[in-house]
Amino acid sequence: MSQTHEFQAEVKQVLDIVIHSLYTDREIFIRELVSNAADAMEKMRLTQLTEKDIFDAAAELQISITTDEAARTLTIADTGIGMTRAELVENLGTIAHSGSKAFAAALKNAGKQNDAQLIGQFGVGFYSAFMVADKVEVHTHSWRNEGEHLVWTSDGASSYTIDESVDQKRGCKIVLHLKEDAADFAKQHTVKQIIEKHSNFVSFPLLLNGERVNTVEALWLKSKDGITDEQYNEFYKFTAHAFDDPSYRLHFQAESPIAINALLFTPTQNMESFGMGQMEPGVALYCKKVLIDPKPKKLLPEWMRFVRGVIDSEDLPLNISRESMQDSALVRKIGDVVVKRLIKHLDKEASDDAKKYNEFYASFSRFFKEGVATDHTNRDSIAKLLRFESSMTQTGETVGLADYVKRMTSEQKAIYYQVAPSRAAIESGPYLEAFKAKGIEVLYMFETIDEYVVSSLNKFDDKDLKSVNAHDIDLGDSDAEGEALPEAETTTLCDWIKERLTASVDTVRPGKRLVGSPALVLTPEGEMTPQMRQMMKALGKDGGMPGPKVVFEINPRHNLVKGLSKLHLTDPETAGLISEQILDNALLSAGLLDEPQRIIERTQKLMEKLAAS
Template identity: 70%
Template sequence: QAEVKQVLDIVIHSLYTDREIFVRELVSNAADALEKMRHTQLTENDVFDASKPLEINITTDETAGTLTISDTGIGMTRDELVENLGTIAHSGSKAFAAALKNAGKGGEAQLIGQFGVGFYSAFMVAAEVKVYTHSWRNEGEHLCWVSDGAGSYTIDEAPGQSRGSRIVIELKEDAKEFAKTSRLREILSRYSNFVSFPILLNGDRVNTVEALWLKSKEDISEEQYEEFYKFASHSFDKPTYRLHFQSEVPLSINALLFLPSENMELLGMGQMEPGVALYCKKVLIDPHPHKLLPEWMRFVRGVIDSEDLPLNISRESMQDSALVRKLGDVVAKRLLKFLDKESLEDAEKYRAFYQKFSRFLKEGVATDFDNRNAVAKLLRFQSSLTEGDEAISLPDYVGRMKEGQETIYYQVAPSRSSIESGPYVEGFKARGIEVLYLYEAIDEYVVSSLREFDGKQLQAVNSDQVDIGEDATDGEALSESDATALCEWMKEKLSSEVASVRVGKRLVSSPALALTPMGEMTPQMRQMLRAMNKDEVDAVKVILEINPRHEIVRKLAAQRETNPEAAQLIASQVLDNALLSAGLLDDPQRMVARTQEIMQALLSKL
């Protein structure tokens, strides 16, 4: 009860200015109940009030100040009343409150339908709500649920109920407008015009039940498209993209798809349900088919209608239907081709979309093997050659690779500054080789899943397998023999943390860099695992590459014989600096004592 009360308070006080949406929510619930009833009638013969037509009836009474919304749907048993109306069935009030906070101004109304609390929106306008119901089962009880929205409710027997549910709302004094026929007609035309069952308002049919997706694009206005999007997605935003197409080959398909402007998962909503409903000849098969489109496309909203599907296909058998998989595959490929075209025609519009929905695309690269390359074309990254917010695609990168370059280079790090202040890209910059900058943790999975694009291997610049040719810099350097001797000495002195020390060709202005040996976890993977369970991530011995032209390295080579103690300090500091840049320094505190020792040694010479 306390949880219900908290949600009621949130709904009532946060959505007061949008309170007319309670009509949309109750009508939507009624349509869901009718849809379940339609499916039940396909498999059950023994149905209560079997002759009742599937429809929604709404009546207003200005004199009594009441609004009644009835459906001839599946109805509820006593247990279902308790589960559906007595508790928050799918999410707790804390989660709802958190999502509401993240939604910000203007986003609240969108959360209502998405969070499974639509029924409670009635209490924005109700002094009292009564729900009369009888289950579709003949043995079901005649029941009445009553609540004033204070957090408690009663359930009593109420003889004489028809199949379905009848919600009687006693309106608050400041909500009497919702007992006016004209006001209800206005709300229904705005929110519920495309409900696929008849809606009667005081006996008159008010919805068109129009299958917009079957009409020609030329016969549909922008306003109709927007209305349908808001109805289909339970949203108030405008879609960023719309794809409406008909096809007869290889399957009969009528599809109307929308890509939203708001990502509800970013607002703390948890994982979305699939949002493209599946129809056959205007008959709804499944409002949220999980096996139709790839899982990562769950943000897409709209309708797919195919005459090739059997009308009696059940939601259960649909999960294993090869025909449904083929249908989804055709639509997914069409959508990806459309999005690629749109991204090239209006880069700025696509950039705004990508900022909010990039994680879905990256999830697609990591999980959708069949469409991996097509999704990869839609990714955008900053690079060593871009400025500001500019980002490029993988085809852009491949198109401007240097002659003879066969590898796409990248680095995963938290920010541009952390990449460019580190040692790994300096050799590439000196040679004019572009490096992609990847800033998100998920990018590690993306590149490991993709591996190659357009025949070019993807390789991290901090991989120990990188070979970018001979040194690109001039200047005094250690001789080959001196460099080899220094590498052997450093390997001996740093043996507890270093697997090998070698001369590196990719360094320009840094004295050294650290690499994880092939087969070991990347630094980013180690950091993620360490954040989850620090004790289970073992230390790794690194490969240390030194720059034979750097002054520190050249002087270290001389000092190791004339001043071995100082040389040991400097060698350890060079290693720790390299580990720090690599994100592999597990204990930064150890640098403090050594830095103080180095400073004291310097000061003693002043």
Template identity: 45%
Template sequence: MLRSLARTALSAKTRLTASVPAPVARTYRSTALASTVVPVSHKARGTAYNSIRSFATETGAADQNEKEEKIIGESKKKAFQAETRKLLDIVTHSLYSEKEVFVRELVSNASDALEKLRHSQLTDSSLDTGKPLEIHISVDEAKGTFTIQDYGIGMTEDEAISNLGTIARSGSKAFLEGLKEDGTTGSTKDRIIGQFGVGFYSAFMVGSEIKVYTRSSKPESKGYCWTSDGSGSYEIAEAENVAVGTKIVITLRDECKEYAKEAVVETIIKKYSNFVDYPVLLNNKKINAVQPLWTKDKNDISEQDHIEFYRYVAGAWDSPQYKLVYKTDSPLAISSLLYIPQRHMEVLGMQREEPGVSLYSRKVMIQAKSKALLPEWLRFVKGVVDCEDLPLNVSRELLQDQSLSKLRQVLTGRVVKWLESEAKSDPKAYNQFFEEFGNFIKEGACTESDSNRPNVAKLLRYESSAGAPGEVFSLKDYVDRMKEGQENIYYTCVPKRKFAEESPYFEEFKEKGIEVLFLYDTVDEFVVNNLRQVGQNKLVSIDASEISDPVLQSSSKKDSKDAIPSEEELLSQQEAKLAAEDIAEWFRQTLGMRIRKVDVSKRHMSYPAVVTEHDSPAVRKMMAMMSGAAKVGESDLPPTPTNLEINVNHPIIQKVWAVKSENPEFAKQIAEQIYDNALIAAGVLDDPRSMLKRLNTIMEASLSSPATSKSKDTVMQPKKIEVVEGEKV
């Protein structure tokens, strides 16, 4: 009966391989359908893989060893070569930050063994394990064991002694070096993961005893059992019933029994080894079903592939609004797949976004959500970066030399260019992106290095007096529209557009047709202070005390600029100037320490006064927080003295000057109110309620005070001062 079943299975297997071309038949025999030998879609590949695996299970081809491995030869005890027990203790107990990485290291080694076999089979058809190119992991909670098996290249006795008996010797590295000498590396270089030879010893972090059963894929090779408890020596002996490849059985320590739980191990595999080139099966269930899309050509990745992969790496349910497939060989070999979501988590004060890009090396995760790959302001970007030749330390957890800095620099520059390209190709879509993620870009403009800050500035968008409400422009748009001879880029920081358009500082710019950017967010002030200029054009606030720009300069008398003033006119001007100085001096004495100085304004405005050289609202908020004045129950932060510019031709200024002699207290209240009004116009009066009592007194006096009524007939009109042409009164 058994012979009949065997003949039936053999006949079925023969018919299957005979019905397909020879290369595919060879592929089946080594199950290289799981590799890149046959270039089919991952869905088709998965279907073929499942069908073949189902058939193989029925015929017994995918079964593990029917008989348990058994030592039959004399056990030879050996010491680890060239290293001490202390060094072994460091490698196995101090090198790795997390014990769970032993799974990653063993899976990586198994993947390398399978790749070595696949490559060797290209030139030597006799190397055939008769097993699929897979990695099998099994856990047993009752026994407290973790077992991993591959049907790869395997090892001879000498290779086992050399590779396992010498700490930090990498068989994978030696394999690659041999390929380089032959000039036949091909794609194998990109698929070999191990570099340092210490990954195997990570198993001693969790295991009290480790058994390694191995048999070389070379014909007529014997099987061997390598055993060690990590104390500084090991034993090796010939064994029977050993499958071609390598099987590692770890007896877990009592405190590490969690690694005998299937759910725990599955999570670790998906975290670190989800993208290795070969199927990973845990208790006969395939775990790594997600394809490493970043290894494909961008034209071979469908929109649905992007959506599924984005949701996997970002843990999201939406679809990405932007995607970037970026590959380069210089200055580092980088393959990356990056996405930008539709929304972010920091809206409405929700939790701060965590970095969203993970670092891989040869499809094995090195750092999840790495903080080192991109600057913090790009934390909204999601995806994967795989750097093949990134120099890591022996634990594959830390980066060496300056490569991380170089990688960060390259990626940051590429992401900025990516966003700039998206802005040019579809401005409307980019403006919607900026509305959602603009604060991140502004953060970048404040924190980036001087060399990269101008590039980030290209991504900024602001409303402007040249556009309609809601319409935004880049700084380049502003520069392209500048008036002939204009030297500066002008802006104003206000909460709303209405406040900007009604500002006394804006009047002159509006009438002269000079564009002004409207900056609504608190962070915008820090942005312009960090940028300082765009190209050769300085960023200047319209409330600056001194603005030197040819477009704002005009003659005092346009129609008679060449006329020579008469002696009487000169005398009148001199008297008016002296009168203006007297008014300024009176304001200076009246307002006292609240101001630094009082100047006669030359601005073209309809307001009685403005303040300059004042702290911005954003700066005052920060100062209040730092001083503790913002705490409940404490007084407000004292206002910082400012400069006051008075419009001496304004009726209010002239009347307060006239009434000061008859009612000095009332005139003082008017002067204080003028100053507070100027602070309000500048947006720097912390609490307007402080002036309500005074304002009520002024209104009451203006309606009923005899002194005020009398002043109507006795107002002294100072002579008008010649100022900049067109000044409002």
């Protein structure tokens, strides 16, 4: 018996919102209908446990999707619980029947910012079908034997009809007669891409034109004990669209403070290092195996963009379209739990297999350094993952900050480091001499970004991080061999050099930390460091920037300094050239020499004087 029903006025209003305003991407309708089908079959699966008298009992629980380009139709069928005539009226005849009038009134009175919070209370995903279809048929038969063969039909405008349908199997078969501008949804490859993107992990077999599409399991919901390495690797490659194997993986479930199932991977290859541009977030957010956002930007901090995998939380409060999360604080809480777990996991892996971690760190160190500089919440934990070469490691070997602290000398007050382009540049320079003589380890940092890292971190394990070229380091008296200039002569020489080089130096003083070098320069407090100057220069922002004024330390034990002390009294012009040369050599070693050409010109003058004498 055919029946025609009118939609209520407020229901029409809600339907118009769903079709024209609610969803930002029309392809979402497939996700909604597949999710509804999966829910119907889950109810059927539970019903089978308690009921014996079931219609079409032999029907396998599965979802079948059929495309027909010629007819411009898309059919989504399930073998779920189905609906009776009364349930068709209740579930499809009134949108969110329990409160559609209140919903419409609230939506009308609410500001635009509150729409998402309101609509999240009502389940109207089925009506997304009308975004792409000008007619929708729902053929159904209830699981009850006495149920009717029925078809619900509507154009989504003003009314719907319920009629008899011949030989309908148990469950629902939704036939969408697509609009002209939605003809792509009748193409198999289009539908397959959408299913793989949004609905690949539904719990039941999902067939597209007779071929199963969802062949990869939702491993994040399974026990770790039953999953092989091969299955994990296959899952990683599928979800990350990757060709390499993962370097590390983290699979965990958490119940408090929020229910989370997560399966995360770190790649072997850093695509950013190949000039591929900045990676996009790679951890997809799911709710009960249904994709919410494939690339959520605020779930994990930006420095973790290299991580791949899945986070699933059934506690997520979603809006009606599942396209955005209502409670951003809750999303941040999920992210906080995951970030802390992953950092802790990597720290343990680094401890268990230092060689493997060093290989991984060599490719992904930039991300951890970025994290220290930008992620204030997790800065101290991320710092444990940093690795550097040092004065006590061989080339290519590294040490972490925690291990550095463990082997600090009893008198040592700080963690010392030097930033320079290479190991050779550090070890051939003057700054390391006193530290090596006293058995104090110095970390070697080879990237300009390291300057930002240590300035952001500032401390580790309550120990200051201090550059070896800081002006206020006091390592005590030098144990260097050789007789030094008398104190009075040293003071006279320092005063003369200061007067001669007043445009370039802030202070001239004898240096305690020098062993085998004649001099070094230090950056006074408040002055830009060598690395900062290099960065400004690289960015083209050094225009008009004055040359550095440095603290100039000389070594009273060095023969060159002793000779200069005598020469400045007898031949001040030559002594002046030599003092300028010593300064420029020290500036060059510190990375502060802006005009290296002047060394060549001065060397020419000195050679001419030597040849004439």
